[in-house]
Amino acid sequence: MTAPPTAAIEVRRLSYADLPQVVAIERRAFETPWSLAMFVLELSKPSGICLAAEVEVIPKATGEALSDDEAPGRGRKPSGRGRCELAGYLVCSRYDLVWHVMNVSVDPDRRRRGIATAMLEALFERVGDTEAQFTLEVRRTNRGAFELYDRLGFKGVGIRRRYYADNGEDAIVMWRTPATRRGLLDDIPNARGVAP
Numbered sequence: 001m002t003a004p005p006t007a008a009i010e011v012r013r014l015s016y017a018d019l020p021q022v023v024a025i026e027r028r029a030f031e032t033p034w035s036l037a038m039f040v041l042e043l044s045k046p047s048g049i050c051l052a053a054e055v056e057v058i059p060k061a062t063g064e065a066l067s068d069d070e071a072p073g074r075g076r077k078p079s080g081r082g083r084c085e086l087a088g089y090l091v092c093s094r095y096d097l098v099w100h101v102m103n104v105s106v107d108p109d110r111r112r113r114g115i116a117t118a119m120l121e122a123l124f125e126r127v128g129d130t131e132a133q134f135t136l137e138v139r140r141t142n143r144g145a146f147e148l149y150d151r152l153g154f155k156g157v158g159i160r161r162r163y164y165a166d167n168g169e170d171a172i173v174m175w176r177t178p179a180t181r182r183g184l185l186d187d188i189p190n191a192r193g194v195a196p
Contacts, residue, residue, distance in 0.1 A: 008055065008056045009053055009054070009055055009087070009113075009114065009115055009118045010053070010054045010055075010056075010084070011051050011052070011053050011054075011118055011119055011122035012051070012052055012054065013050065013051065013052070014043065014050035014051055014052040014089055014090075014091075015043075015052070016040070016043060018052050018086055018089070019036060019039055019040070019043075021086040022039055022052075022086070022089050023036050023039070025086070025088070025089070025105055025106075025107050026039075026105060028107070028108055029105045029106070029107070029108055030105070031166045031167070032164070032165060032166040034103060039091070042091045042093065042102070042103075045093060047093065047094040048091070048092060048093040048094060049090075049092045049094075049099075049123060049126055049127070050089070050090065050091050050092070051089065051090040051092075051119050051122055051123060051126075052086055052088070052089050053086070053087050053088040053089065053090075053106070053115045053118060053119050054084045054085065054086055054087065055084065055085055055087040055110065055113075055115070056083070056084050057083055057084075057085060086107075087106060087107050087110045087115050088104075088105055088106035088107060088110070088115045088116060088119060089103070089104075089105055089119075090103065090104045090105075090116075090119040090120065090123060091103040091104075092123055092134075097133060098133045098134070098135055099123075099127060099132060099133065099134045099135070100134075100135055100136065101120075101123070101134055101135070101136035102136070104116055104119065104120065104136075104145075112144075116145075116148055117148065117151075117152070120148075120152055121152075124152075130178065131178055133175065133176070133177045133187075134154070134175065134176040134177075135173065135174065135175050135176075136149065136154065136173075136174050137160060137163060137171035137172065137173055137174070138171060138172050138174060139164060139169050139170075139171060139172075140159075140169060140170045140171065140172055141169065146172065146174075146195070149174050149176075150174075152176065153176045153180055153181040154174040154175060154176040154180065155174060155175060155176075155180040155183075155185060155193065156172045156173070156174050156193060156194035156195055157173055157174065157175050157185060157188050157193070157194060158172075158173040158194060159171070159172060159173065159194060160173055172194050172195075173194075175188050
């Protein structure tokens with residue numbers, strides 16, 4: 001069963017009240033999900049940014065969901081005609097001058113609808129520093145995520161061998177810096193281009 005298409009995506013600050021829904025999505029999205037305690041810890045850090053993406057589900061007059069062709073695009077505020085549901089979340093911590101994107105997740109039934117893109121763009125906007133540096137790890141086999149991050153200016157620069165505990169899979173280390181946004185790896189020490 002597929003979820004109803006979304007009419008709008010609103011990105012806001014993640015709150016403690018969201019955590020039951022976050023944990024439910026996390027368990028459906030990942031083989032080795034984060035625990036509730038891990039999310040509480042990240043929310044308690046004053047230097048981090050934790051975001052939630054809500055989508056508005058607008059029913060037709062008959063009570064059926066809109067088809068994909070009828071659903072308006074992302075970037076609009078909810079209209080108030082439907083109910084809002086948590087569809088994804090992002091956790092990012094700051095370490096000195098570097099922002100580490102630690103968890104980006106979208107409800108499996110709502111993927112490929114611009115939700116992760118909206119959250120990452122909101123993160124960049126909230127940080128606001130054009131010189132800001134971001135890093136993250138992505139599974140070598142997660143081509144869709146790699147392509148999303150690449151489209152947003154991240155570049156694969158290295159490998160963390162056997163990074164993922166569930167299956168020993170390697171992680172690609174990606175960075176987004178002023179140079180990578182221009183297609184260069186100049187400002188990342190020991191960087192070498194890496195793709196899945």
